[in-house]
Amino acid sequence: MSVQTVVRLPEKYRPVVDHELCLRCKKCVRACSYEVLEFKDDRIRPKPGCVACLRCVYECPAQCITVKEMEPQFAHHAVFDPVLRRSIIAQSNSGGVLLSSCGANVEYMDIFSHLLLDAAQVTNPSIDPLREPVETRTYLGRRPGKVTVTDDGRIDLQSSSTPLVVMDMPIMIGHISLGSISYNAQAALFQAASELNIVAGTGEGGLHADFYKHSKNLCAEVASGRFGVTSHYLKEVSSVEIKIGQGAKPGHGGHLPGEKVQELVSQTRMIPLGTDALSPYPHHDIYSIEDLQQLISVLKESTEYQVPVGVKIAAVHNVGAIASGIVRAGADFITVDGLRGGTGSAPRVIRDHAGMPIEIAISAVDQRLQEEGLRDKVTLCASGSIRSAADMIKCIALGADVVGVCTAAMIAMGCTVCQQCHRGMCTWGIATQRQDLVGRLQTPVAAQRVVNLFRAWNEELKEMLGAMGIDSVESLVGNRDRLRYIGPNPRIAEILGVKHSGEGWG
Amino acid sequence: MLQGNDGPVPASWMASDFDAYPQQGRSYVVDIPHRHKYRMGSCGIAGCINTDGSMISGSKIEKMITTMGERENGLGAGFVCYGLFPDYADEYCLQVLYESDQSRAGLEEYLSDRAYIIKDEKVKTVAVPTMKPPFPLVWRYFIRPKTNTESFWRKGLDEEDYMVHMVMQINQADNGAFCVSSGKNMAVFKGSGYAKEIAQFYDIGRYKGNMWLSHSRFPTNSPGWWAGSHPISILDWSICHNGEITSYGVNKKLVEMAGYKCSLLTDSEVITYLWDLLVRRHGLPIPAASFAMAPWYYKDIDRLDEQLRQLALQLRITYKEAFLNGPFSILVGRSEPNVTMIALADRKKLRPLVMGVSEDGNSVFAASEECAIKAVQKDAETWAPKAGNPVVVRLGEGIVRRGTEAPFQGVRL
Numbered sequence: 001m002s003v004q005t006v007v008r009l010p011e012k013y014r015p016v017v018d019h020e021l022c023l024r025c026k027k028c029v030r031a032c033s034y035e036v037l038e039f040k041d042d043r044i045r046p047k048p049g050c051v052a053c054l055r056c057v058y059e060c061p062a063q064c065i066t067v068k069e070m071e072p073q074f075a076h077h078a079v080f081d082p083v084l085r086r087s088i089i090a091q092s093n094s095g096g097v098l099l100s101s102c103g104a105n106v107e108y109m110d111i112f113s114h115l116l117l118d119a120a121q122v123t124n125p126s127i128d129p130l131r132e133p134v135e136t137r138t139y140l141g142r143r144p145g146k147v148t149v150t151d152d153g154r155i156d157l158q159s160s161s162t163p164l165v166v167m168d169m170p171i172m173i174g175h176i177s178l179g180s181i182s183y184n185a186q187a188a189l190f191q192a193a194s195e196l197n198i199v200a201g202t203g204e205g206g207l208h209a210d211f212y213k214h215s216k217n218l219c220a221e222v223a224s225g226r227f228g229v230t231s232h233y234l235k236e237v238s239s240v241e242i243k244i245g246q247g248a249k250p251g252h253g254g255h256l257p258g259e260k261v262q263e264l265v266s267q268t269r270m271i272p273l274g275t276d277a278l279s280p281y282p283h284h285d286i287y288s289i290e291d292l293q294q295l296i297s298v299l300k301e302s303t304e305y306q307v308p309v310g311v312k313i314a315a316v317h318n319v320g321a322i323a324s325g326i327v328r329a330g331a332d333f334i335t336v337d338g339l340r341g342g343t344g345s346a347p348r349v350i351r352d353h354a355g356m357p358i359e360i361a362i363s364a365v366d367q368r369l370q371e372e373g374l375r376d377k378v379t380l381c382a383s384g385s386i387r388s389a390a391d392m393i394k395c396i397a398l399g400a401d402v403v404g405v406c407t408a409a410m411i412a413m414g415c416t417v418c419q420q421c422h423r424g425m426c427t428w429g430i431a432t433q434r435q436d437l438v439g440r441l442q443t444p445v446a447a448q449r450v451v452n453l454f455r456a457w458n459e460e461l462k463e464m465l466g467a468m469g470i471d472s473v474e475s476l477v478g479n480r481d482r483l484r485y486i487g488p489n490p491r492i493a494e495i496l497g498v499k500h501s502g503e504g505w506g
Numbered sequence: 507m508l509q510g511n512d513g514p515v516p517a518s519w520m521a522s523d524f525d526a527y528p529q530q531g532r533s534y535v536v537d538i539p540h541r542h543k544y545r546m547g548s549c550g551i552a553g554c555i556n557t558d559g560s561m562i563s564g565s566k567i568e569k570m571i572t573t574m575g576e577r578e579n580g581l582g583a584g585f586v587c588y589g590l591f592p593d594y595a596d597e598y599c600l601q602v603l604y605e606s607d608q609s610r611a612g613l614e615e616y617l618s619d620r621a622y623i624i625k626d627e628k629v630k631t632v633a634v635p636t637m638k639p640p641f642p643l644v645w646r647y648f649i650r651p652k653t654n655t656e657s658f659w660r661k662g663l664d665e666e667d668y669m670v671h672m673v674m675q676i677n678q679a680d681n682g683a684f685c686v687s688s689g690k691n692m693a694v695f696k697g698s699g700y701a702k703e704i705a706q707f708y709d710i711g712r713y714k715g716n717m718w719l720s721h722s723r724f725p726t727n728s729p730g731w732w733a734g735s736h737p738i739s740i741l742d743w744s745i746c747h748n749g750e751i752t753s754y755g756v757n758k759k760l761v762e763m764a765g766y767k768c769s770l771l772t773d774s775e776v777i778t779y780l781w782d783l784l785v786r787r788h789g790l791p792i793p794a795a796s797f798a799m800a801p802w803y804y805k806d807i808d809r810l811d812e813q814l815r816q817l818a819l820q821l822r823i824t825y826k827e828a829f830l831n832g833p834f835s836i837l838v839g840r841s842e843p844n845v846t847m848i849a850l851a852d853r854k855k856l857r858p859l860v861m862g863v864s865e866d867g868n869s870v871f872a873a874s875e876e877c878a879i880k881a882v883q884k885d886a887e888t889w890a891p892k893a894g895n896p897v898v899v900r901l902g903e904g905i906v907r908r909g910t911e912a913p914f915q916g917v918r919l
Contacts, residue, residue, distance in 0.1 A: 478755065
């Protein structure tokens with residue numbers, strides 16, 4: 001007979017209702033999919049389990065709810081902080097691996113905040129993007145390295161042409177699968193990508209029939225589960241990406257619980273209703289770099305060399321050498337996903353403790369590819385917590401041609417980063433398949449908000465480029481001269497190839 | 507044409523006296539100043555070419571560049587002359603700045619292992635009282651690389667790339683020697699000082715050639731470093747550059763990937779290597795190479811006819827690291843296949859560039875300011891080339907492009 005081991009954890013958040021103002025409309029009770037609020041004895045009363053998703057705050061017509069972060073209930077201890085003690089208690093309760101979602105939730109890994117950008121003064125003129133053009137058009141794909149000139153001095157356009165995807169800004173919406181997010185959420189992201197003329201990732205679940213209209217702005221993901229991958233699908237999209245790993249959980253595959261595999265997801269992924277969609281940790285046909293080369297070739301053959309084929313890897317310690325192998329294996333673009341990258345579900349231990357921040361990873365890859373004379377052959381995409389235009393600009397200066405953004409786009413749609421995606425009960429209708437919740441997300445509104453966000457970032461990019469006296473974004477890619485380090489550890493600056501603040505040109 | 511090298515050398519200029527100069531700290535005559543890693547500047551540029559093959563005296567270019575005195579602050583100037591050594595036209599001419607006699611001995615040993623030294627001579631220099639010592643010893647070598655040695659074939663390079671490699675090696679080493687030019691039938695004369703002083707130092711009036719380019723500097727951050735002055739040269743390429751490259755870090759990546767070593771650490775250096783890479787090594791026609799360095803905006807490219815649009819896009823995307831962002835105007839010289847002057851301004855034309863041609867059409871001039879042209883050719887008809895549009899003038903052919911044509915005129919597909 002099993003022993004009852006579950007011990008109640010202290011509350012982290014609690015909705016506090018101002019009963020004077022409360023209209024007793026009970027909208028908040030219906031809003032909370034976590035069933036934290038109930039109406040009892042003529043009052044809205046909270047129960048334990050609030051995750052601070054803030055849906056009740058948003059819905060309350062009287063604006064009488066605030067969510068309060070509770071004081072840690074634990075006695076002070078400098079080493080066993082409350083987070084650790086909560087984890088230990090939770091694991092002793094269940095005996096399981098702790099799951100979480102969104103990106104790493106640890107403070108020590110942000111390097112972007114330790115980097116400063118340059119601006120032009122006197123010796124070169126800065127440019128006002130409202131008066132003069134500043135270009136942000138970006139191409140994704142392989143580059144030939146040189147334009148072919150025949151022996152008799154003619155330029156041969158055919159032999160050096162490669163398939164490329166054009167984007168109006170150096171931003172890609174990362175891969176978020178249908179399954180991890182709802183139909184409405186994915187529809188909004190794809191619609192935004194079409195409107196902005198950028199590329200959005202499909203995630204690994206295939207492509208729903210309704211979304212083929214956006215296919216020229218989509219990058220198809222081929223992950224280890226191969227869910228929903230057909231040759232028709234691959235030929236429709238603008239680019240194909242083999243997903244080897246993801247920054248939030250390097251070395252792991254995707255995990256979509258059976259509860260989320262309902263009619264819609266089942267059809268798109270081509271799997272039976274209600275089955276767990278578990279993609280293997282490695283691709284079981286890729287145990288080495290030569291195997292990857294074969295898969296790249298197979299995908300290029302199946303798409304008749306009409307679309308670029310890329311590879312996405314998580315930022316791990318040897319990322320530079322791995323990336324160089326991938327270029328040699330024939331990849332047209334590489335996505336490097338940093339440690340702080342988001343996820344719909346990952347073991348907390350790997351989310352918070354494995355990999356490398358994107359700042360270091362993209363810099364290492366850029367420098368390694370340069371050393372090997374490969375950097376002018378391939379497009380580099382960097383993702384993993386690009387939170388603002390400033391992060392994007394710094395990331396480009398560290399070597400990225402394109403940045404991948406997910407979490408910020410989620411936030412634009414309503415996400416509050418409460419880190420409960422893995423539970424499938426998202427009150428905002430984003431990371432859920434429950435029909436009653438999905439309907440809360442209005443696709444046109446969400447799409448427009450994502451469009452607004454990236455238009456704003458692109459304007460900020462132009463403003464910063466102009467201030468630096470640069471009138472086209474490609475002249476910032478890997479231009480470390482325009483960055484300086486101001487953080488506590490100069491060794492990081494050395495590894496990034498960036499000078500310390502205060503060091504001039506000379 | 508060299509007019510002999512027979513002038514008396516002042517006693518204080520004897521090579522053995524070099525080490526006797528008071529050395530306060532490091533002198534930075536020749537080797538890279540260690541604390542100074544990068545220099546920027548704005549400058550004056552001037553050039554003239556006689557397309558009928560007649561000779562131009564150095565005093566003419568001196569007049570041009572010194573007319574624009576406003577554009578310099580005494581921290582560097584230089585000249586390059588093409589068609590200078592008709593008697594040794596097939597030999598590479600190395601012009602080297604030395605810190606001491608010892609460094610000369612060292613480099614000569616290095617050179618004789620790798621090349622036949624056909625002729626060598628001391629370059630005449632004249633003491634200029636207003637200039638700040640110390641001064642380098644300047645030597646000239648006419649060499650032919652030894653292509654039958656093991657060291658040659660093991661590098662797997664052709665003769666020209668081998669020369670580039672040698673110059674890179676010489677200039678990378680902390681050896682008190684700096685090779686300022688290495689092309690055929692041309693030589694660079696440059697140093698730290700006002701253009702007037704540098705002209706006096708080399709007695710520039712004693713040289714005659716088919717084409718001259720020159721440069722005077724107004725650097726914003728600079729030690730007195732002779733080798734870092736313009737023109738910057740590799741093989742028969744030489745560049746006089748007015749501007750500041752805001753994409754330097756990107757351009758440097760491309761040339762380093764192609765094997766060039768940035769030892770001068772000025773943004774102008776990468777421009778020299780880019781021309782060598784794109785035109786000599788990749789074989790691009792000059793208008794195509796210019797387009798890669800100063801490309802059209804995408805919105806304008808999209809308006810081109812389909813085939814030209816494809817060409818423009820392919821150049822822009824393939825050579826995006828060759829795109830020179832920021833303000834510049836440059837004069838580019840080359841002696842092969844024929845003495846050629848190229849003048850190019852950035853795609854916004856944020857730095858000045860004026861062209862001029864004499865009434866008989868035989869003399870063509872380029873300068874930052876019109877006054878420099880009018881000072882030597884009153885009757886010159888002047889015009890302004892368009893932003894990002896190259897002017898090409900070639901010995902025997904005259905004005906090939908005026909810098910006002912369609913972008914790919916003359917490029918064959």
